[in-house]
Amino acid sequence: MSKKSLAILMRARMRPNDPTKFPHISQFPKEIPSNPQENRSRDRILLKSTQETGNSSDFSSSRRVYDVVCETMHSAISASKTGVLDITLNDFQEGYFSLSLEDREKLLLVLAKEYDVNREQVRELVKQYLGLENPASDDKEALASVFYRIERNLRHALKPTYEVLFERLNTHPGGLRFLCILRADLLSILTKENTPSLRTLDSYLKEKLGMWLSPATLELHQITWDDPASLLEKIVAYEAVHPISNLLDLKRRLGIGRRCFGYFHPSIPGEPLIFIEVALMETVAQTIQEVLWDNPPIPENQATCALFYSISSTQPGLAGINLGKFLIKRVITLVKKDMPHVSTFATLSPIPGFMQWLISKLSSQSRFAEDERGTQSNSPSSTFSEKILLPEEEQALMGLSDESSSSSNGMEVLLNLLSVKNCEWATSPRILPVLEPILMRLCARYLLQEKKRGKALDSVANFHLQNGAMVERINWTADRSEKGIHQSGGIMVNYVYRLENIEDYAQSYFESGKIHASPGIHSRL
């Protein structure tokens, strides 16, 4: 066995990430392995008996399972015995997985509300703190001591009680991973019901996870064909940008002219938290096809460009924690050191929000236009209306709509074309050349000018811009996959990282939302 596999085996036991993907663990196992010498807690026995009473779809039974899990949670927080605690934490994790999302929500609400900050204690300390305003003593160091003491106590009192559960799970084998799943649940619950207590629970957990998964604790590892199959399998499962079709495809992505790097955490072994795929190219690639299908693109020593063509994070529960930033910076440093002849670091990125934005823009503007035609006046809606298309684009589109007389303007023609389910336009030699300049111009506008809270509306754009990249070029028919056409009309974008500008660009984007872009893309606007 290789040293590395051994090292991986030597780490803490792991638990599969997504219980829905591993249905066998979303129920209690028939026999929970445990040390026979350890006393089984009452909860444990309760759990087992609950299981044995019959079908978990039975309401009173699932009610009972919920109660037991809730009680286990209580023990996990209040227990002082570290030994029993290990069993309790295992029970809690197993129990949690057996709950429906509805019951999980109930449980998390209990956690958020009943294990909150101890407000009595905070109030008491806060009063003491204010009492220090008129110090009786002139001794400065002595006074400082009192401040230090109360501040420390106040700091501890302000920690919600549920922090204990998070802390204990963090140091428990498999616990960090469990917390990622718990937060993923929390996020999905919050999309439906945004209660302040759950929001606070989430932001507290997010802060903790961000701390525990700080770059100082992450290890960069180059993933190769020599890695264990169990790891490679995860790469296939989690590749979110350009799905891996088969083993050959995977082997190609790990072979000559390519690199794959992952960030690993000691507590979540055998699985990267985030990974990035790199192709070594002669020039910045314009289409994903030339990246994915050429084998290898060019001899490695002729490469001048490292192209990041895919970044996938594996844990939905780590949303909002930017792991990729440090990953990209470290990979750039590493590749640069390894291959000094590589001078350009670029991406070939999807534009996941472009079509959605364009279609919704077109439909709202069509509605405004219709309203205006109806009222023949300056109705209030007109303040929101805008000219999306240039006069020549309007004309070209109307030229396409000869036969279908129902469309009264270019926006409607475009909307109709783009809304057809199987995206016929993308394969039509008549329509394609007409749409190209229009979609490319609108895409440049979408990337450079459409913002939300001062940041790029497109999530991938926002990711790279906050990391210090600039928008270099957009590429027509760069991704002809169904997904590519559907998301962005097949357009892809190259972001470029220039070492000398990364920090300045990140900073100005952070401070003022400034998006740096090449003259070429500016000229499209």
Place this chain on the structure above:
Amino acid sequence: MSKKSLAILMRARMRPNDPTKFPHISQFPKEIPSNPQENRSRDRILLKSTQETGNSSDFSSSRRVYDVVCETMHSAISASKTGVLDITLNDFQEGYFSLSLEDREKLLLVLAKEYDVNREQVRELVKQYLGLENPASDDKEALASVFYRIERNLRHALKPTYEVLFERLNTHPGGLRFLCILRADLLSILTKENTPSLRTLDSYLKEKLGMWLSPATLELHQITWDDPASLLEKIVAYEAVHPISNLLDLKRRLGIGRRCFGYFHPSIPGEPLIFIEVALMETVAQTIQEVLWDNPPIPENQATCALFYSISSTQPGLAGINLGKFLIKRVITLVKKDMPHVSTFATLSPIPGFMQWLISKLSSQSRFAEDERGTQSNSPSSTFSEKILLPEEEQALMGLSDESSSSSNGMEVLLNLLSVKNCEWATSPRILPVLEPILMRLCARYLLQEKKRGKALDSVANFHLQNGAMVERINWTADRSEKGIHQSGGIMVNYVYRLENIEDYAQSYFESGKIHASPGIHSRL
């Protein structure tokens, strides 16, 4: 190159730990490598010019270096540009190493006092919090929101400003290691001058380090002869219990019948934070000689006992952070899994404080005895006096002192014998048999009954007891090295970890200071 060495190379660059051991870095390097494209900060230029002005022993020059380092520290805390920050943090680290311990103390005082909690802000928030006592609104969730918000703000306001420096260093390459050194300095300063502000700085840093080095972030790795020499060299350098005499000795400790495990952190690569040496034995060893010199002790498949004969931590700056506890627990699990025939987990441990305690006890009691002889009355001192020796021991010792008439009682005889510099008693066939029962009895008393704040007085005893071990047996002439005789009269102790009792024992020791011990050792009292 092996995969592991590659993995180590791939990690962040490291900085030697103890600047006194690596004098070449305790001064600024002539040329600090940096990216020429990055702007050099004013501080950097200042630093360099300071260096070039001449001898650092010159007072005004070292004054100036101090000022620059202090200013760099300020930039490192207040800078918002992450790019410049990397350079600033490097400069701060380099600069800090160039300071004398005296200047470091001054700098740390500035850090503790001028970058403390923002009390104005805390007071403001505290007042707002108290203002919430009479809620105007009956809406519970809305009220909760306000509480959550102020509590979060208060939590952030209560963080001292110096936390920023700690956090930034933690995510900076080499920074975690630097923080360990900084805390080691802090601890050594505190032994001389225990000011509340420095104590608070230390306890805050300790808490942070404990969090960043939580077991979840540590990786257990078996250290073998196949590991890089740079790692093995560290093992030799840091082995604190039984010094490694030469390469052959090291090879034996990593060879058949032995194991060595270390805890590693991704940010401090190539060096364990703590490591443990294990010998596989047929029975629990009574002397360190049989552990260290037999080669190998027995065939591995005949082993029934895993003997932990040495645990060394490498970072003085991590004092008070119990890394060994989790290490022992994980090593036991690992060995058990690997070799099910091993059923006993024991230590052969030094008793570092025994002789020191005994000699100080004997001298204070001799003084009391003398006082009593002088006053011939119940002087106040007599309330502290106690019979250390049993009548038969008194007699046996007086029997030894025939020739030296100066000693008026057994305690004095014993004190004189033990105080002789070269420990003649330990090689004298006449004295040794007399001392054996006396020292063994007193040693059992020292281990089981002498406490400080309710915990075992002996630091190694306290370590194993808090981990859940019991005191099994003490062994006469178990360590005949000079150090062994000097520390504990050559006595060593076996602590035993029984899997089924570890948690209970740890808990009762934690709660009430109860020390579990075998009947054999109890009978010696």
